[in-house]
Amino acid sequence: GDSVTQMEGPVTLSEEAFLTINCTYTATGYPSLFWYVQYPGEGLQLLLKATKADDKGSNKGFEATYRKETTSFHLEKGSVQVSDSAVYFCALSLNAGKSTFGDGTTLTVKP
Amino acid sequence: DTGVSQDPRHKITKRGQNVTFRCDPISEHNRLYWYRQTLGQGPEFLTYFQNEAQLEKSRLLSDRFSAERPKGSFSTLEIQRTEQGDSAMYLCASSLGADSNQPQHFGDGTRLSIL
Numbered sequence: 001g002d003s004v005t006q007m008e009g010p011v012t013l014s015e016e017a018f019l020t021i022n023c024t025y026t027a028t029g030y031p032s033l034f035w036y037v038q039y040p041g042e043g044l045q046l047l048l049k050a051t052k053a054d055d056k057g058s059n060k061g062f063e064a065t066y067r068k069e070t071t072s073f074h075l076e077k078g079s080v081q082v083s084d085s086a087v088y089f090c091a092l093s094l095n096a097g098k099s100t101f102g103d104g105t106t107l108t109v110k111p
Numbered sequence: 112d113t114g115v116s117q118d119p120r121h122k123i124t125k126r127g128q129n130v131t132f133r134c135d136p137i138s139e140h141n142r143l144y145w146y147r148q149t150l151g152q153g154p155e156f157l158t159y160f161q162n163e164a165q166l167e168k169s170r171l172l173s174d175r176f177s178a179e180r181p182k183g184s185f186s187t188l189e190i191q192r193t194e195q196g197d198s199a200m201y202l203c204a205s206s207l208g209a210d211s212n213q214p215q216h217f218g219d220g221t222r223l224s225i226l
Contacts, residue, residue: 004153032212043115044154044202044217051212089153093211098144098167101153 002027006090006102013080013109021075021105023064023090031092033057033066033073034099038087047075047088080109113137115218117203123224124193131189132221136205143186144215145178146202147171154202160186190223198225 007022025031035047035057048057053068062077073090090102116135124130136143141162146154157176158168162183172178175194180186190197200222204215 034214036217043219044204046214046216049212049214091153098156098159099154099215100156103151103153 002031002092002094002100004090004092004100004102006088006105008105010106010108013107015082015109015111016079017109019075019077019080019084019107021088021090021107023073023075023102025071025073025090025092027071027092027094029094031094033064034091034093035062035064035073035075036089036091036101038089038104040086044089080107082109082111085109115203115205115216117201117218117221119221120219121222121224123226125226126193126195128193129189129191130193130223131187132201132203132223134186134188134203134218136185136203137207137216138184140205140207140216141183142206142208142213143180144204144206145186145188146204148200148202148220149198157188193223193225195225198223 003026005024032051034049036044037047038044048059050057050066056065064075087104087106089104091099093099118133144159145157148154160180175191178188200220202220204217206213206215
């Protein structure tokens, strides 16, 4: 079946450090890919998405590129802030829009 | 856009009792999804509706679970004869349209604790 594998956490970085959270997927078709973020005490919210190969999704300084050849969608940010501390979920969506999620990566950014 | 609303936020009940959760999606969204999330894991798909029709159910959804969306607006998820293993966060999400590239908008979830 379809699956998403995320880099295990937790990840702890100092402010202004570079962030990469790895995500790879297995899918029977050609999925759309998403990163969702869950801030402390809040629900999941969309961070960015990409719907076809080589598309780059971006938002709030975060970027991820849909790599079909490596079935990956790694999340990156050049300079993290304390306010980026959250749990990040990689997800794919195929037929009907239901999503398959990774297990999440907890990011803590220290001042 | 008032967002997806779920009620209650937290439910504590004894094993064997029935519980019902409610989800109010974003008003113009025709798709509504239920997920379950346990600690340290991502959300797992349970079922989804397009308008009032329930189009798919995961094998995770045993016969103790039932979901409805009677008028294509709000939805309820009922769990009968609750078990310890039902303890989890139950998430509702909605989206507009049927394309897989439409993001889902999530509620804050209902946390179920079985004593």
